[in-house]
Amino acid sequence: MGKVKNNKKKARxxxxxxxxxxxxTLAAMEQAAPAETxxxxxxxxxxxxxxxxAWAAAGASNLLMHNAATRRALLSKxxxxxxxDRLTDSVHEVVVESLGALRNLTVVGGDExxxxxxxxxxxxxxxxxxxxxxKMIDEMLTRTxxxxxxxxxxxxxxxxxxxxxxxxxxxxxxxxxxxxxxNKLNMVPFLMSFMMNVDKLPPKVLVAAAQCLYTxxxxxxECRQVFTTHPEYTKPFEVILGSNVNAExxxxxxxxxxxxxxxxxxVISKNAAENDYSDIHNLVLPVLSGALNYSLQNAAMEAxxxxxxxxxxxxxxxxxxxxxxxxxxxxxxxxIETRLQTLQLTxxxxxxxxxxSVEGVEEEDAxxxxxxxxxxxxxxxxxxxxxxxxxxxxxxxxxGDAMDANAMREMxxxxxxxxxxxxxxxxxxxxxxxxxxxxxxxxxxxTPTPLSFPEQEIPTPATAAPQITQQLATTHLRALxxxxxxxxTMADAVPGRWWYKVRRADAEQCWTWLFQQAGVVAGKGxxxxxxxxxxxxRGAVLDTMIGxxxxxxxxxxxxxxxAEFHVPALMGAYHSTTSDSMRVKAIGCLGVIGRRxxxxxxxxxIGEFMIQLLKxxxxxxxxxxxxxxxxxxxxDKEFDYDEPVYVQGHFNEALxxxxxxxxxxxRNIDRRKNHDLRNRADEAILNLVEFIKYKENExx
Numbered sequence: 265m266g267k268v269k270n271n272k273k274k275a276r277x278x279x280x281x282x283x284x285x286x287x288x289t290l291a292a293m294e295q296a297a298p299a300e301t302x303x304x305x306x307x308x309x310x311x312x313x314x315x316x317x318a319w320a321a322a323g324a325s326n327l328l329m330h331n332a333a334t335r336r337a338l339l340s341k342x343x344x345x346x347x348x349d350r351l352t353d354s355v356h357e358v359v360v361e362s363l364g365a366l367r368n369l370t371v372v373g374g375d376e377x378x379x380x381x382x383x384x385x386x387x388x389x390x391x392x393x394x395x396x397x398x399k400m401i402d403e404m405l406t407r408t409x410x411x412x413x414x415x416x417x418x419x420x421x422x423x424x425x426x427x428x429x430x431x432x433x434x435x436x437x438x439x440x441x442x443x444x445x446x447n448k449l450n451m452v453p454f455l456m457s458f459m460m461n462v463d464k465l466p467p468k469v470l471v472a473a474a475q476c477l478y479t480x481x482x483x484x485x486e487c488r489q490v491f492t493t494h495p496e497y498t499k500p501f502e503v504i505l506g507s508n509v510n511a512e513x514x515x516x517x518x519x520x521x522x523x524x525x526x527x528x529x530x531v532i533s534k535n536a537a538e539n540d541y542s543d544i545h546n547l548v549l550p551v552l553s554g555a556l557n558y559s560l561q562n563a564a565m566e567a568x569x570x571x572x573x574x575x576x577x578x579x580x581x582x583x584x585x586x587x588x589x590x591x592x593x594x595x596x597x598x599x600i601e602t603r604l605q606t607l608q609l610t611x612x613x614x615x616x617x618x619x620x621s622v623e624g625v626e627e628e629d630a631x632x633x634x635x636x637x638x639x640x641x642x643x644x645x646x647x648x649x650x651x652x653x654x655x656x657x658x659x660x661x662x663x664g665d666a667m668d669a670n671a672m673r674e675m676x677x678x679x680x681x682x683x684x685x686x687x688x689x690x691x692x693x694x695x696x697x698x699x700x701x702x703x704x705x706x707x708x709x710x711t712p713t714p715l716s717f718p719e720q721e722i723p724t725p726a727t728a729a730p731q732i733t734q735q736l737a738t739t740h741l742r743a744l745x746x747x748x749x750x751x752x753t754m755a756d757a758v759p760g761r762w763w764y765k766v767r768r769a770d771a772e773q774c775w776t777w778l779f780q781q782a783g784v785v786a787g788k789g790x791x792x793x794x795x796x797x798x799x800x801x802r803g804a805v806l807d808t809m810i811g812x813x814x815x816x817x818x819x820x821x822x823x824x825x826x827a828e829f830h831v832p833a834l835m836g837a838y839h840s841t842t843s844d845s846m847r848v849k850a851i852g853c854l855g856v857i858g859r860r861x862x863x864x865x866x867x868x869x870i871g872e873f874m875i876q877l878l879k880x881x882x883x884x885x886x887x888x889x890x891x892x893x894x895x896x897x898x899x900d901k902e903f904d905y906d907e908p909v910y911v912q913g914h915f916n917e918a919l920x921x922x923x924x925x926x927x928x929x930x931r932n933i934d935r936r937k938n939h940d941l942r943n944r945a946d947e948a949i950l951n952l953v954e955f956i957k958y959k960e961n962e963x964x
Contacts, residue, residue: 302327302337309346314355321350321361328368335372344369344380351389359393360420363427370434378438387435387445393428398454401425405464422465426472429455433476443484451480452490452497459500459521467513474520481527491531498532501525505551512599516606519555522548523613542694545617549697552617555610556705560736563600564713570596571729597729604735607709611742614702617694618749689762699767703750707777709743712784716740717802720788724798737801744808747774748815755819764819772825775816779830782809786840803843810837810849817856824857831857831866835873844885851877851886855893859903867905868913871897875918881925884933884941888948891926894919895955901962916959919952926952 305327308320324343328335347369350362366386369377400421409415432451435442458465458473480487491497504521507514529544530536570593577591590598689695716736718724727733751774754763764771785806813834817824824830831854838850851874858870874890874897882890897903898910910916930949935942 302334302341305338306341306343306346309350314353314358317350317353318355318357318361321347321358321365325361325365325368328365328372339373339377344377344386345384348381348384348386348389351386351393356420356424360424360427363393363424363431367427367430367434370431375438378434382435382439382442386431387442390428390431391449393424394449394454397421397425397428398457401457405461422469425458426469429458429469429472429476433472433479436476437479443480446480447484447486450490451476452487452494455480456497456500459504462500462504462507462517467511467517470517471513471520474517474524478520478523478527481524483527488528488531491528495531498525498528501532502547505547512603512606515555516602516609518551519606519610519613522551523609526613526616541620545694548613549617549694549702552610552614553697553701553705555606556702556709558603558607558709560604560709560711560713560716560739563603564715564732564736567597567600567729567732568715570594571732575728597732600732601735604732604739607739608735608742611709611739611746615742615746615749618698618746618753689758690766695758695763698750699763699770703747703770706743706747706750707774710740710747711777711781712736712740712805717785717787718798720799720802734801737805741801741805741808744805744812748808748812751812751815751819755815761819764821768820771816771820775813775820775824776827778809778813778816779827779833782806782833782837785809786837803841803846806837807841807843807846807849810834810846810853814849814853814856817853822856822858822860826857826860826863826866831869838877838886844883847883847886848889851889851893855889855896858893858897861904864905864908867897868909871905871909871913871915875913875915878922878926879918881929884929884938884945887926887929888941888944891948891952895951898959910959911963916956920956923949923952923956 305320305323308316309324311317311320324338324347327338344366347362347366350358351366353359353362366381369381404418404421409418432446436446455473455477458470459477462470481491501521501524504518505525507518509515509518525532525544525548529541533541533544535541535543573593574591574597713736715727715729715733718727718733755761785802787802834850834854834857838847841847854870854873858867858874860866871894874894878887878890881887894915898906898915900906926949930942930945933942933945
C-alpha cells in the first residue's frame with residue numbers, strides 16, 4: 265500500500281482545423297473511408313497546385329479523426345512522410361494545414377505513430393519553423409493589425425504557433441530521444457515569451473505553451489537549470505496565478521502553471537534547502553482547490569443531451585468543408601471534455617502535494633519481525649541445507665528465541681505513544697485547505713454519474729457519449745487516487761493521526777461512502793480486472809477504492825463503522841478479480857478489521873478466510889499479504905479472539921502444514937525480475953517458521 269505517484273497524463277488538445285469532438289466519435293463509421301476518398305488526399309499532397317496541397321492536408325487532418333480504420337488506411341500510404349515533407353512547403357497555408365494534421369496524429373496516433381514521426385525526422389523541419397514564427401509574433405506584439413485582412417492572417421500565425429508547440433510537447437512527452445533533442449534547442453526562452461504576454465495572446469496558444477513547459481520542467485534537470493540561470497522567467501507564473509479566470513481555457517492555463525511551479529519548486533522555493541515547499545503549496549493550493557468546483561452530475565446530463573442531438577445528424581465526413589464550424593452541441597461536448605481534463609490534472613497535482621505537504625512523524629511499518637530461530641539464509645535468500653526437514657524446524661520450540669508477546673505489545677504501545685503528540689492543526693494553512701475544501705471535493709468527484717461507465721454487457725455497448733464517459737471514469741480514478749494520498753498523509757505523516765481523531769466523523773462517513781460507491785462501480789458483477797473490453801475502468805476505480813478503505817482502516821485503528829455486509833463484500837472483491845493489486849488490498853483491509861477487539865465472530869470469519877485462501881495456493885503477492893495479516897491479527901494471546909479462533913480453530917497446525925508450500929512458492933520467484941517481491945517473500949517464510957514456534961510456546 266503506497267501513495268500514488270503523480271500520473272503525468274496531460275490534458276490533450278486537438279488543433280482547430282480538426283477538433284477531435286464527441287460528434288466525430290459518434291458519427292464515425294466502423295469501416296475505413298473508401299479508397300476514392302483516401303487516395304486523392306495522398307496524391308494531392310504532392311500536387312504542383314498549392315491550393316490542392318492545402319486542401320489535401322486539411323482533408324487529412326479531418327479524416328484522421330474519422331475512425332481508427334481510416335487512420336490505418338491513411339498511415340499505410342506513408343501519410344506521415346508526406347506531411348513532414350510539406351513542412352518545408354513554400355506556401356504558408358500548406359505548412360499550417362500540414363502542421364494541423366501532424367498535430368492530430370500526435371493526439372490519436374499513439375506511440376507507434378509518434379515514433380514513426382521521430383524516425384522520419386520531423387524535428388528538423390519543425391525546429392526550422394520556430395525562428396521565423398518567433399519573428400512574426402514579435403512583430404505582431406509590437407503593433408496592432410492594420411486592417412481586417414491582416415487580422416485574419418494573424419489567426420493562422422496563432423494556429424501555426426499552437427500546432428508547433430503542441431507537436432514539440434507531445435514528442436518530448438512520449439520520447440526520451442526527442443526530449444534530448446528539444447533540450448539542446450533551448451526551447452524555454454521561446455515558450456516563456458508566450459507566458460510573458462498572457463494578456464496579448466489567444467488562450468489556446470497559451471494552453472499549448474503551458475502544457476509544453478509543464479512536461480519540459482518535469483524531472484528534467486537541464487530545463488530546471490535554465491530557470492536557475494534566469495530567475496526572471498518565474499515571475500510571469502506569479503502573475504498568472506494571481507489573475508482572474510473568465511473561461512475554461514484560462515482555468516487550464518492556471519492549473520498548468522501550478523504544475524510548472526510545483527515542478528520548479530526546488531528553484532523557486534525560499535526554503536528549498538530544507539526540503540520545505542510549504543510556500544509553493546500555499547501559492548498553488550487556492551488555485552487548485554478552486555478548480556475542483558465542478559459538478560460531474562450536471563456535466564454528464566449535459567453531455568448526454570448534446571450527444572443525442574449530435575447523433576441525429578450526418579454520419580459522413582464532408583471533405584468539401586474540412587474546417588466546418590462546430591455546432592453548439594459539439595462546442596458543449598468539447599468544453600466538457602476540456603474541463604474534465606483540467607480536473608484530472610488538478611487532482612494529479614493535489615495527489616502529489618499530499619505526499620509532501622505536511623511535516624510530521626513517519627510511521628514505522630506495521631509488520632513485526634519475529635527474530636531468532638535456526639533458519640539461516642544463504643546469499644540467494646534461501647534457507648541453508650540444514651533446514652530442509654520441515655518437521656524438525658518445530659521440534660525445539662519450547663526454548664525458541666521468538667519475540668515474547670508482551671514485549672511485542674510494549675513495542676507497539678511505545679510506537680503509538682510516540683505519535684500521541686499534542687498538536688492542533690486546525691489553523692495550519694495547508695491542512696485547513698486540504699480538509700475543508702479539497703477533501704469534500706474528492707467525495708463529489710469520486711461519485712460515479714449515470715454516464716461514467718458503459719453497461720455491463722458482453723460485448724460492451726458504447727455509451728451516449730464515449731469520450732465523455734472515458735473522461736468521467738478517469739476523473740473518478742484521479743479523485744480516488746488523490747483521496748488515498750490524503751488519507752495516507754493523515755495516517756502516516758501527521759503527528760498523532762490528528763485528522764482521524766479530530767475529524768473522525770469525516771473518516772467514518774468516507775468509509776461508508778466508499779462501500780456505497782464500490783457497489784455502484786461493481787454493478788452487475790462483470791469480473792473486474794479481467795479482459796472485458798470497455799469495462800477496464802471499473803476494475804481500476806474499484807481497486808483504488810479498496811486501497812482507500814485499507815488506509816482508512818489503518819488510520820481509524822480498525823475502529824471503522826462496520827456494517828454486516830462489509831467483510832463479505834471485501835472477500836467478494838478478492839474472489840471476483842484477477843488483479844493481484846486488488847486482492848492484496850482486500851486482504852490488507854480485512855487484516856486490519858480482523859484486529860478489532862470485541863468482535864470475535866468477525867475475526868473468526870476473516871481468519872478462516874485467510875487460512876483457506878492460503879490453502880488454495882494464491883499468487884505470491886496475495887500469499888505474503890495474507891501471512892502478514894495473520895501475524896498481526898494473532899500476535900498476542902491476550903487478544904480476545906486468539907483463544908476461541910486461532911487456538912480452537914487449529915490455525916497453528918494449518919500454518920505448519922503450509923510451510924513446504926510457501927517455501928516452494930518463494931523459490932519460484934525470480935529475484936532478478938521481482939527483487940522486492942522476492943525479498944518480502946523471503947521475510948514472510950522466515951517469519952512463518954518463527955511465528956509458528958512463537959504460538960506453540962505462547963501458552964506453555
